[in-house]
Amino acid sequence: MLYRKLDTEREAAQRRLTSVLGQTGGTPQARTERDVATTTYSERLAQLGSVEQGLCFGRLDFHAGETVYVGRLGLFDEDGDYEPLLLDWRAPAARPFYLATAASPEGVRRRRHIRTLSRRVVALDDEILDLHAADQGHDLGLAGEAALLAALERHRTGEMSDIVATIQGEQDRIIRDELSGVLVVQGGPGTGKTAVALHRAAYLLYTYRQQLATRGVLVVGPNSTFLRYIGQVLPSLGETGVLLSTVGQLFPGIRATGEDGREAAEIKGRQVMVDILADAVADRQQVPDDCLEVEFDGGVLRLDRETCERARAKARGTLQPHNLARRAFVGELLESLAAQAAERFEVDLFEGVPDIPLRAGETADADVLDARDRAEIRTELANSDKVHDALNSLWPRLTPQRLLRDLLTSPDRLASAAGGRLTETERAFLARPVKSRWTPADVPLLDELAELLGEDDTEQRAERERREREERAYAEGVLHILEQDEEIIDEEILRVRDILDAELFAERQEARSELTAAERAAGDRKWTFGHLIVDEAQELSPMDWRLLMRRCPSRSMTLVGDVAQTGAPAGASSWQEMLGPYVGDRWRLRELTVNYRTPAEIMDLAAGALARVDPALRAPDSVRESGIEPWQRPLEGTSLESTVDEELRAAGGGTVAVLCPLARLEALRAVLPEDERLSLLGVEEAKGLEFDGVLVVAPEEIVAASSRGWNDLYVALTRATRRLGVVYTEHQLEPLVGAG
Numbered sequence: 001m002l003y004r005k006l007d008t009e010r011e012a013a014q015r016r017l018t019s020v021l022g023q024t025g026g027t028p029q030a031r032t033e034r035d036v037a038t039t040t041y042s043e044r045l046a047q048l049g050s051v052e053q054g055l056c057f058g059r060l061d062f063h064a065g066e067t068v069y070v071g072r073l074g075l076f077d078e079d080g081d082y083e084p085l086l087l088d089w090r091a092p093a094a095r096p097f098y099l100a101t102a103a104s105p106e107g108v109r110r111r112r113h114i115r116t117l118s119r120r121v122v123a124l125d126d127e128i129l130d131l132h133a134a135d136q137g138h139d140l141g142l143a144g145e146a147a148l149l150a151a152l153e154r155h156r157t158g159e160m161s162d163i164v165a166t167i168q169g170e171q172d173r174i175i176r177d178e179l180s181g182v183l184v185v186q187g188g189p190g191t192g193k194t195a196v197a198l199h200r201a202a203y204l205l206y207t208y209r210q211q212l213a214t215r216g217v218l219v220v221g222p223n224s225t226f227l228r229y230i231g232q233v234l235p236s237l238g239e240t241g242v243l244l245s246t247v248g249q250l251f252p253g254i255r256a257t258g259e260d261g262r263e264a265a266e267i268k269g270r271q272v273m274v275d276i277l278a279d280a281v282a283d284r285q286q287v288p289d290d291c292l293e294v295e296f297d298g299g300v301l302r303l304d305r306e307t308c309e310r311a312r313a314k315a316r317g318t319l320q321p322h323n324l325a326r327r328a329f330v331g332e333l334l335e336s337l338a339a340q341a342a343e344r345f346e347v348d349l350f351e352g353v354p355d356i357p358l359r360a361g362e363t364a365d366a367d368v369l370d371a372r373d374r375a376e377i378r379t380e381l382a383n384s385d386k387v388h389d390a391l392n393s394l395w396p397r398l399t400p401q402r403l404l405r406d407l408l409t410s411p412d413r414l415a416s417a418a419g420g421r422l423t424e425t426e427r428a429f430l431a432r433p434v435k436s437r438w439t440p441a442d443v444p445l446l447d448e449l450a451e452l453l454g455e456d457d458t459e460q461r462a463e464r465e466r467r468e469r470e471e472r473a474y475a476e477g478v479l480h481i482l483e484q485d486e487e488i489i490d491e492e493i494l495r496v497r498d499i500l501d502a503e504l505f506a507e508r509q510e511a512r513s514e515l516t517a518a519e520r521a522a523g524d525r526k527w528t529f530g531h532l533i534v535d536e537a538q539e540l541s542p543m544d545w546r547l548l549m550r551r552c553p554s555r556s557m558t559l560v561g562d563v564a565q566t567g568a569p570a571g572a573s574s575w576q577e578m579l580g581p582y583v584g585d586r587w588r589l590r591e592l593t594v595n596y597r598t599p600a601e602i603m604d605l606a607a608g609a610l611a612r613v614d615p616a617l618r619a620p621d622s623v624r625e626s627g628i629e630p631w632q633r634p635l636e637g638t639s640l641e642s643t644v645d646e647e648l649r650a651a652g653g654g655t656v657a658v659l660c661p662l663a664r665l666e667a668l669r670a671v672l673p674e675d676e677r678l679s680l681l682g683v684e685e686a687k688g689l690e691f692d693g694v695l696v697v698a699p700e701e702i703v704a705a706s707s708r709g710w711n712d713l714y715v716a717l718t719r720a721t722r723r724l725g726v727v728y729t730e731h732q733l734e735p736l737v738g739a740g
């Protein structure tokens with residue numbers, strides 16, 4: 001019945017869309033309405049298309065006799081009383097499906113999980129929620145355990161799937177947490193942080209659509225492998241208004257394809273870079289040692305140090321960014337040059353003319369040139385290339401790209417800007433050749449510079465204002481027509497102008513641009529989002545945070561991560577340390593405690609690595625055991641090629657990853673078999689991913705490679721959903737005694 005209803009809705013939306021697309025001409029109002037309708041029907045069609053698999057996955061039977069079905073979107077009986085046929089999983093009425101337990105059944109008698117394949121029901125799992133059944137379940141308080149375990153046992157495909165059918169109580173409470181303020185979600189590996197973050201995005205867009213549709217939601221992940229891995233989840237939930245991005249992709253026009261060494265990335269991420277960059281900008285505001293000579297109109301004008309210092313103080317005193325303050329600097333110096341030029345002009349004018357005795361009331365220094373003459377001289381000066389070059393040599397117009405490139409390619413400039421804040425060795429790590437590519441750690445620096453430099457957009461603003469005037473005039477015209485129509489139709493109805501003025505109308509016209517909020521946001525550095533979600537938030541450096549905070553001034557954010565998995569040298573060890581500078585202690589913490597990915601046998605081994613990160617940390621409880629113990633072998637005498645073949649076979653069609661220290665990547669690539677189910681990755685790239693089988697090569701080297709080596713090893717050991725093998729160079733890994 002539900003699929004029949006879905007088909008009817010699809011046909012109706014398709015019919016409406018075809019009909020709208022077939023219409024042409026008409027009044028401006030009709031055109032506007034058509035545009036809106038086209039977008040609405042296209043979006044609806046896409047949404048109806050995305051829910052085909054697993055349309056309905058749950059049913060609740062209440063003690064009161066009522067039955068409801070829960071699914072991927074809401075369907076209503078439009079022919080009857082508009083009764084819900086299917087409840088959207090995000091609707092408040094669907095909540096008991098995720099929250100009801102035997103101890104607190106919320107009126108639910110039976111919860112049924114329905115598993116479908118295409119349009120066929122293949123399995124049902126029922127739970128009777130009464131107190132006698134309370135102690136039957138798992139002590140982790142799982143809802144729909146059979147369905148959950150079935151979902152977890154599935155082979156991994158290399159793309160994350162949604163978890164709408166089996167969201168657990170502690171996850172549900174986070175997903176539906178209120179929109180405002182900063183919500184931090186801390187949870188160990190495999191606790192569903194990523195899944196929860198994405199479902200929260202879908203929930204917020206559903207619940208606060210009015211607020212979020214125009215500004216969009218930004219989801220930030222650690223790298224593009226990860227973004228590809230999670231890319232399908234939101235579309236499968238019917239949501240497209242979300243921009244998925246890494247921090248390195250958030251500066252429009254820059255593709256950060258270069259790579260920094262660990263040291264350089266760490267230094268670039270430090271908070272002191274703020275002061276270093278500010279000083280680097282100040283260094284570009286020069287005064288001459290003594291005097292700068294400028295040729296003009298066959299003579300020489302002079303800008304002495306004192307005049308330039310005065311101009312610089314005045315410009316800096318405006319507290320505007322560099323490129324905007326430049327106007328004050330240039331204005332002051334042009335004034336000085338104009339005065340000199342005018343004086344010279346007067347001298348030239350009277351050269352050879354005999355002195356004429358003054359009459360009564362006349363003074364010798366009366367101006368010969370009037371204001372218009374002076375303005376003309378100023379304009380000529382402003383248009384002179386020589387003058388322009390001279391002013392530019394003192395206070396150049398700068399782009400972030402140019403300033404940062406100059407800074408990193410000139411040891412002198414860097415030394416001057418850094419002062420005592422960086423050692424010589426640290427500065428050497430930052431130095432790089434002129435022709436190098438931008439790196440992800442450069443992007444927050446460019447963003448910082450964009451703020452410090454500002455954009456002198458006088459011309460663009462004038463152009464925009466001209467366009468807006470035109471649009472307003474057009475809108476006035478439309479309103480006029482609408483008003484006339486209205487008078488004919490009904491004198492009594494609310495007049496259009498009462499609710500819509502020309503400005504608002506013009507704005508609406510603009511807002512209905514074909515692009516989604518996410519698409520427009522991607523091309524605009526100054527775009528601010530309605531909500532920001534950051535995954536693997538522990539990896540971000542202080543400079544990354546500054547960039548992200550600029551994109552979300554409302555501070556409506558969800559940050560998910562695990563401070564025990566921090567691998568980035570500039571990343572955080574504590575949430576307070578990370579957030580304090582922006583929100584003080586105004587953030588709320590929720591924790592996830594159950595590991596859905598990694599079986600208990602593997603977690604026992606991984607807990608040994610966790611204890612080395614910090615003995616006080618506790619690994620999350622695994623939801624299941626696999627019955628397969630992880631194995632360990634020495635690298636010497638082991639053929640990796642045949643070991644990987646064995647693992648691929650054991651994965652039975654599932655995915656396998658070989659995780660190794662970066663230094664071994666190339667060598668391993670040469671010996672490993674080609675297979676689309678096999679991934680070879682450095683630990684950093686494996687962050688957030690999962691595979692059916694994992695082979696960790698040379699764990700000792702992973703540990704030794706960085707100051708966060710144990711964190712990295714912990715990440716590597718917790719990527720497997722079934723099988724883990726360790727090929728060590730010296731010693732076996734020790735599980736934590738008493739873990740599990």
Ligand SMILES: Nc1ncnc2c1ncn2[C@@H]1O[C@H](COP(=O)(O)OP(=O)(O)OP(=O)(O)O)[C@@H](O)[C@H]1O
Nearest residue numbers: 163166167168189190191192193194195596597688
């Ligand atoms: N309620 C659930 N139902 C079904 N599967 C779930 C549920 N919660 C989590 N999972 C699955 O568990 C696995 C781990 O989830 P996820 O990647 O979101 O964890 P994570 O906390 O982000 O892990 P890490 O910190 O290691 O990256 C995924 O395959 C996810 O689909």
